[in-house]
Amino acid sequence: MTLPKSTSILHEVRTAENSAAYLLPKLQSMKDVNPKLTLLDVGAGSGTISVSFAKLIPDGHVTGVDLNPNILPRAQAAAETAGVKNIEFQQGSVYKLPFGDETFDITFCHQVLIHIGTPWDALREMLRVTKRGGIVAAREGDYETECVWPELPELSKFHRLMAGLMSAGGGDPKAGRQLLSWALKAGGEPSQITLSYSTSSYNTPTERKTCSQGLCVPLRGGSLRERALKFGLGTENDLEEMAKAWEEWAERDDASLAMLQGEILVQK
Amino acid sequence: MTLPKSTSILHEVRTAENSAAYLLPKLQSMKDVNPKLTLLDVGAGSGTISVSFAKLIPDGHVTGVDLNPNILPRAQAAAETAGVKNIEFQQGSVYKLPFGDETFDITFCHQVLIHIGTPWDALREMLRVTKRGGIVAAREGDYETECVWPELPELSKFHRLMAGLMSAGGGDPKAGRQLLSWALKAGGEPSQITLSYSTSSYNTPTERKTCSQGLCVPLRGGSLRERALKFGLGTENDLEEMAKAWEEWAERDDASLAMLQGEILVQK
Known part of the structure; x- marks a missing residue:
């Protein structure tokens, strides 16, 4: 299988437990009433969160959709590797979900709204496909709150590059704080x-290494690099300097990176 | 009793549970071995966290110190109101704690290091008074990550005012991210x-109201106001406009305020 070059190591460590903890108590109470919950994961990407949801509702069913059809085989492979059967993946846009009204008990997205131009339209569409009494859940970073120590100059450039890419794609780096308003x-x-x-x-030596590798790979090849060059947000040399700075950062005992994540549960 | 005007409503909602959750599992495991734990709360202020620690270790003892002797009666009153006996408060500086080496099992501070010039000296002093096998614990905001929605212009001015006051006092608004390095x-x-x-x-209508009141009171009278005027960081009119903006913010359905907090546990 040819893997999409843009797939990031950082995406594939995501699970329901580490990325949707705010939803799990509600999911559990809904499951206690109805074990056959249906859950839609919008922007499922490489599918690791979807697969962990499927494990949490073994008598239920998970559907993952992603705009990018090239990522679907990777998500399907993640399900196969995990031996999870109660799951399916298909192509679809968050603006026009390929499902009827009131289809799912839980409609979820993670790091999707930060990248798109009219996130309130996406949330309205997620509400549409959610059953009455169901839940729409979203967790989005607030990229402007990202704080990195030590403050290596190339890491500040990287921050501006990423914020620039989000904006160039129509997204808003201040997503987390706006979730409620959306x-x-x-x-x-x-x-x-x-x-x-x-x-x-990312606080421990192991976490720092994961983070650094997860950023160096797309800086040195893949869609992040291609888009940075295309939008004139950095030269090849700039991107290599950023990758080297992340490698240096990962080796430092005093290094960490943290960011605020906004989270909403909308009861329909 | 005359209360210090600078005492903030926001400080008095603090407890071990909401401000030291990162420490509580370790405190519990230490208490399981030795119920007679001794805990030092450095910069105890109005004492609400100290009092809640004292409740958590009923067979142990809590000592609260604060540089400002005028706050001590308020802390003592908090202990009396709560009916907590295993606690005492005294004046003292984090740079020169009035205790011998290896006195406490746990030495704790909260929102202290962000305000001082050489926080690593404070942590060294906290380590000094901590027993071998004990713990130094600190939680400090990273004020540069504060995000407020909606972005009313006067609230941005308030953010700059507060960061300016921290810097004017020798502190560093980027404390949270530097805790590990310190x-x-x-x-x-x-x-x-x-x-x-x-x-x-602060996310709910009630929390927003608490936050707004907690900021309006010191903006309209007290040491925050005095210091802002003294350092030329705002006029009386500016401060009133900021207070009005916080009142407006508290009434909005889409409003929230969030900030990253750094936390360290140092095993001695």
């Missing part, structure tokens, strides 16, 4: 929305 | 330091 704009009732914040971080 | 500089062994990040946030 959910309201999508038609959510204030009293039915629960907002929380959590963090993602 | 602990290393204080002599901590890399393998003995656990770094984590959490968040503080």
Whole structure:
């Protein structure tokens, strides 16, 4: 199987446990009432979160959709490797989900709304395919809160590059803090929305190495590199200097990286 | 009793549970071995965290110190109100703690290192008074990661005012991300330091109201106002506009405020 070059190591360590903890108590209480829950993972990517959801609801069913059809074989392979059967993946856009009204008990996305131009339309569409009494859940980084230590100059350049790429693609690096406002704009009732914040971080030597590798690979080849060059957000030399800085960062005892994550649960 | 005007509503909602969750599993495991734990809370302020620690170790003892002797009666009153006896408060500087070497099982501080010039010296002093096998614990905001929505212009001015006040006092608004580097500089062994990040946030109507009141009171009177005017970081009119903006913010359905918090446990 040819793997998409843009697939990041950082995406594939994601699970429901580390990326959707805010949803799990609600998922558990819904499962207690109805073990046959149906869950839609929008922007499922390489499928690791979808697969972990499928394990959590063995009598239920998970559907993963992604705009990029090239990632689907990777997600299917993740399910096969995990021996998970109650799952399927298909191509689809968050703006026009290929499902009827009120299809799923839980409609979920993770790091999707930060990349798109009208995230409230996406949330409205996610609400549409969700059953009454169901839940829409979203977790999005607030990239402007990313803090890295030590403050190597090339890492600051990398931050600006990533924010520039998000903006160039129509997204908004300040997604996390706006989730509540987007959910309201999508038609959510204030009293039915629960907002929380959590963090993602890389603090230990092993975590730093994972983070560094996960950033160096796409800086040295793949869609991140291609887009950075295309949009004039960095030269080949700049990108190599950034990759070297991440390698240096990973070796330092005093290094860490952290970011705020916004999270909403919208009860339909 | 005359209360210090600078005392903030926001400080008095702090407890061990909401401000030291990262420490509690370790505290519990130490208490299982030795119920008579001694804990030092450095920069105890109005004492609400100290009091909640004292409740958690009823057979142990908590000592709270603060540089400001005027806050001590308020801390003592908090202990009396809670009916907590295993606690005492006294004046003291984090740079020269009035205790012998290896006195406490746990030495803790919260939102102290962000305000001082050489936080690694403070951590070294905290390590000094901690027993071998004990723990130094610190949690500090990373004020540069504070994110507020909606982005009212006066709230951006308030952010700059607060960062300016921290810097004017010798502190560093980027404290959270530097905790690990400070602990290393204080002599901590890399393998003995656990770094984590959490968040503080105000997301619900009630939380927003608490936050707004907690900021409006010191903006309209008290040491924050006095210092802002003294350092030329705002006019009386500016401060009133900021207070009004916080009141407006608190009333908005789409409003929230969040910040990253760095946390370290240093095993001695």
